[in-house]
Amino acid sequence: MIAFLIKRLFHAFLVMFVISVISFAIQDNLGDPIQQMVGQSVPESEREALREELGLNDPFLVQYVRFAKNAMHFDFGYSYFYNQPTTEVILRHLPATLELVAATTLLIVLLSVPIGVYSAIRPRALLARFFMGVSTVGISIPVFLTAIVLIQIFAIGVTFTPFPSETGWGSWLNDLISTDGGMPAYGRGHELTHVFGTWYTNFAGWDSLIYLVLPAVSLASIMLPLFIRLIRAEMLEVLQSEYVKFAKAKGIGMRRIYFLHALKNTMLPVITVGGVQIGTLVAYTILTETVFQWPGMGLMFLDAIERSDIPLIVTYLMVVGLIFVITNTLVDLIYGLVNPTVKLTGKPA
Amino acid sequence: MSNATTTTPPTHWARFRDSYLFYSFKHDWIAQVCFVIFVIMVSAALLAPWLASINPYDLSQVFILDSELPPFWIDGSDAKYPLGTDALGRDMLSTILYGARVSLIIGFGAVILQALIGVTFGLLAGYLGGRVDAFLMRLADIQLSFSTLMVAIIVGAVFKATFGGATYSEHAVLLLVLIIGLAEWPQYARTVRASVLAERSKEYVDAARVMGFRAKRIMFRHILPNTLSPIFVISTVQIANAIISEAALSFLGLGMPETQPSLGSLIKSGFDYLQSGSWWITLLPGAVLVVLVLVINLLGDWLRDVMNPRLYKG
Numbered sequence: 254m255i256a257f258l259i260k261r262l263f264h265a266f267l268v269m270f271v272i273s274v275i276s277f278a279i280q281d282n283l284g285d286p287i288q289q290m291v292g293q294s295v296p297e298s299e300r301e302a303l304r305e306e307l308g309l310n311d312p313f314l315v316q317y318v319r320f321a322k323n324a325m326h327f328d329f330g331y332s333y334f335y336n337q338p339t340t341e342v343i344l345r346h347l348p349a350t351l352e353l354v355a356a357t358t359l360l361i362v363l364l365s366v367p368i369g370v371y372s373a374i375r376p377r378a379l380l381a382r383f384f385m386g387v388s389t390v391g392i393s394i395p396v397f398l399t400a401i402v403l404i405q406i407f408a409i410g411v412t413f414t415p416f417p418s419e420t421g422w423g424s425w426l427n428d429l430i431s432t433d434g435g436m437p438a439y440g441r442g443h444e445l446t447h448v449f450g451t452w453y454t455n456f457a458g459w460d461s462l463i464y465l466v467l468p469a470v471s472l473a474s475i476m477l478p479l480f481i482r483l484i485r486a487e488m489l490e491v492l493q494s495e496y497v498k499f500a501k502a503k504g505i506g507m508r509r510i511y512f513l514h515a516l517k518n519t520m521l522p523v524i525t526v527g528g529v530q531i532g533t534l535v536a537y538t539i540l541t542e543t544v545f546q547w548p549g550m551g552l553m554f555l556d557a558i559e560r561s562d563i564p565l566i567v568t569y570l571m572v573v574g575l576i577f578v579i580t581n582t583l584v585d586l587i588y589g590l591v592n593p594t595v596k597l598t599g600k601p602a
Numbered sequence: 603m604s605n606a607t608t609t610t611p612p613t614h615w616a617r618f619r620d621s622y623l624f625y626s627f628k629h630d631w632i633a634q635v636c637f638v639i640f641v642i643m644v645s646a647a648l649l650a651p652w653l654a655s656i657n658p659y660d661l662s663q664v665f666i667l668d669s670e671l672p673p674f675w676i677d678g679s680d681a682k683y684p685l686g687t688d689a690l691g692r693d694m695l696s697t698i699l700y701g702a703r704v705s706l707i708i709g710f711g712a713v714i715l716q717a718l719i720g721v722t723f724g725l726l727a728g729y730l731g732g733r734v735d736a737f738l739m740r741l742a743d744i745q746l747s748f749s750t751l752m753v754a755i756i757v758g759a760v761f762k763a764t765f766g767g768a769t770y771s772e773h774a775v776l777l778l779v780l781i782i783g784l785a786e787w788p789q790y791a792r793t794v795r796a797s798v799l800a801e802r803s804k805e806y807v808d809a810a811r812v813m814g815f816r817a818k819r820i821m822f823r824h825i826l827p828n829t830l831s832p833i834f835v836i837s838t839v840q841i842a843n844a845i846i847s848e849a850a851l852s853f854l855g856l857g858m859p860e861t862q863p864s865l866g867s868l869i870k871s872g873f874d875y876l877q878s879g880s881w882w883i884t885l886l887p888g889a890v891l892v893v894l895v896l897v898i899n900l901l902g903d904w905l906r907d908v909m910n911p912r913l914y915k916g
Contacts, residue, residue, distance in 0.1 A: 268744055279760055389903070393896040395846050397853050398888045401873060405881055532749035539755060540850055544873070555854060558759045566759065573752075581747050 254589070261585055265578045272574035276567045277320045281313065329568040334560050339568035341451075343550065347572075348452040349441060350538055350549030356456075356469035357534070361476050369484025370519075373492060374511060376485075385485075388478030396537050400471035400544040403438075407467060410434025437464045439546045468545045475537055476530060483526055487519045494518075521592050528584025532577055626908045633904040636897040643894055647702035654696035655682070659862065664691050670880045688868075688883045689875055697868060698887050702894065704864040708778050709845040713837060715783030716844075720790020721833065725821045727791065728798025739795065742788035754785035754847050758856035771859035778857055782847050786840060793836050797829035831909045838902030842895045849891055865891040 304310055308319065323329065329339045372381040405411060412431045416423035442464040446457035455461045491497060492515055500510045539551030546552065550569060557565040618624055627633055646653060656663040669691040674684050685694035723742075727735040745753055758781050762770045770777060801807060802825070810820045845865075851857035852866030853873075860871050865887045872884030 271744070279763075389899065390892075390896060393842065393846075393899050394892050395849055395853075395895075397850065398869065398892065401869070401876065401884055401888065405876060405885065409876065409879075409881075529747060530749075532747055532752055536749050536752035536755060539854065543854060554759075558762060559855070561763055563763070566763070570756065574748075577748055 257589060261582050265582045268578050273321060273324060276570045277317050280563055280567045330564040332565045333562045339564045343568055343572055345451045346550045346553045349547060352455050353468055353538060353549060354534060356465050357472040360469055360473040361480055365477055365480035365484055369481045370488055372485040373488030388481050391474060391478040396471055396475040397540045397544050399474045400541055403467050403471055406432050407436040408434050408438035436467060438467050441548060468541050468547050472537055472541045484519060484523060487522050491515045491518050525588055528580055531580045535573055623908055630904060632900060636900045640897045646699060647706050650699035650703045654699045656693050656696050658692040658697045658700055673882050685886055686882045694886055698890050701863050701865045701868045701887055702890060704858055705845050705848055708775060708848045709841050711779040712782035712844040713840045715779055716787045717790055720787040721794050724791040724794025725798055728795040729802060729821050742791050746788050750785045751847055754781050754851060757781045757784060758851050762856055774858050778848055782844050789836060793832050794829055797832055798825055801825050801828050835906045835909055838898055838905055842898040845895055
């Protein structure tokens with residue numbers, strides 16, 4: 254176990270090193286910080302002096318070592334736009350993204366496990382086939398489009414009048430298929446509750462929680478089909494296995510077999526895939542936050558790109574890289590713990 | 603690529619007609635419907651300059667007074683514009699046809715690039731093994747752990763910051779092909795590597811080796827043809843993915859500019875008018891995108907069931 258841990262940690266450091274080199278190369282090659290800092294009218298001689306003073310004329314390696322040293326202290330310099338340390342800017346935007354991801358994960362876990370298990374237990378049932386069909390369609394809808402459709406339906410409202418509205422039943426049916434809208438769709442609202450530091454939460458009350466609904470549902474809609482299909486496929490495979498047949502032959506109740514014996518082994522691959530999907534989830538938060546103007550890291554990153562705010566872009570890359578590396582390492586470790594058949598000391602499978 | 607079965611001299615056609623692939627196609631109505639829709643959409647998109655009533659990039663054909671007209675089934679529409687107009691007065695049908703063309707070109711281009719990189723790396727990793735294998739697969743693992751879309755967004759952001767907005771828009775098609783191609787090659791590499799590992803120990807490879815053929819020849823002439831069916835299967839899914847990635851990048855402003863829109867940038871530019879009630883500007887291109895991706899995915903599902911290759915799992 255210790256050897257495995259050390260190996261994983263070494264691997265994690267290696268990846269972080271690569272990310273830091275890439276991030277630094279971006280910082281080094283992109284844009285001219287001097288131009289960002291001073292106006293058009295400053296003469297070239299003063300620019301050159303400033304460049305020398307900031308160490309921008311040093312060799313690449315010297316600059317990288319300085320960058321890495323500062324990075325160890327979470328010091329990535331000042332954001333051009335906010336004129337604050339980039340880590341502060343990130344910390345201010347981080348809670349919004351984390352809350353969105355938390356709400357989404359909750360939705361995914363609560364929905365994908367029951368639906369996936371049900372579709373595996375009753376693969377031919379009408380409802381199960383309906384779920385499979387919906388998930389095929391769901392995979393084909395980009396997350397920003399789901400978000401836009403949700404805004405149209407629940408925030409703006411849709412009016413359909415296919416039935417004659419003069420008659421009572423007609424207007425009743427028209428009302429039934431139309432929506433009023435009115436759900437809040439942009440931003441986090443003003444009812445945030447302060448927790449500590451830069452963390453303001455949407456979870457504390459209904460007034461603020463409702464702002465989280467549409468973004469979280471859109472974000473979940475893109476991940477759900479994948480997890481439902483995965484859980485269903487794994488569960489189907491497990492249900493074919495010898496030990497489940499043996500349990501049946503022993504006369505153990507079906508409920509116990511499904512939810513105790515089979516589900517346990519179904520969840521193993523789900524953990525690994527779930528860990529890998531965190532990367533995808535972060536990418537999708539960028540899209541979701543853009544549509545809903547959710548003031549998280551993704552929106553901040555896009556704004557930073559628009560404004561060529563290089564230090565902020567670099568800090569975002571490093572932070573997101575760190576999140577990926579930590580989660581991937583954790584997933585590997587958890588997988589090693591829950592599945593003792595994984596050879597911990599040998600080459601990771 | 604691997605279209606020896608469809609574009610063809612007669613002998614091939616006869617072989618194709620009697621094949622299991624064609625047999626199962628004849629007996630699967632979902633595949634048939636999807637195929638027909640796919641062919642219609644692709645040909646309509648490719649023939650856009652001839653089918654579209656106006657050229658949306660030619661400002662002399664666009665009338666700003668006709669802006670934000672609804673599609674034909676809503677009151678206030680104009681017969682000239684069956685699907686309505688956007689905020690600049692461009693005919694939606696024409697912009698969608700042109701947009702679909704851009705999306706498809708980028709999708710196919712990106713998949714060809716992915717396949718070139720991925721197949722080469724996969725062959726090298728699987729056949730040579732050892733350090734080459736360890737290095738390439740570790741690279742693929744790292745890239746996949748970041749997710750392809752994330753890599754594409756980051757590469758796009760870096761390109762945009764490097765070249766500047768104007769240059770980026772000018773060469774957007776080429777850059778997007780490059781970005782999506784670079785972001786998604788690991789899928790191909792892993793699939794090909796898995797098949798190569800299975801093929802490598804077979805007798806025909808030993809025979810070729812004993813006959814003194816060089817590694818390059820064995821890899822590309824002997825092993826590659828035997829790994830074509832999984833490549834073919836993931837190609838369909840990858841085209842759908844590439845089209846979605848392109849749309850996502852365009853939606854984020856890292857893709858096609860509004861002067862030469864793809865489906866993604868049409869959705870983006872229409873999104874600003876959602877609040878004013880002109881939903882069709884954003885949702886009609888969106889619907890076209892979804893149908894296009896859906897039929898490709900369904901065709902991919904069908905192909906996978908029929909060809910049943912040993913796809914790399916996990």
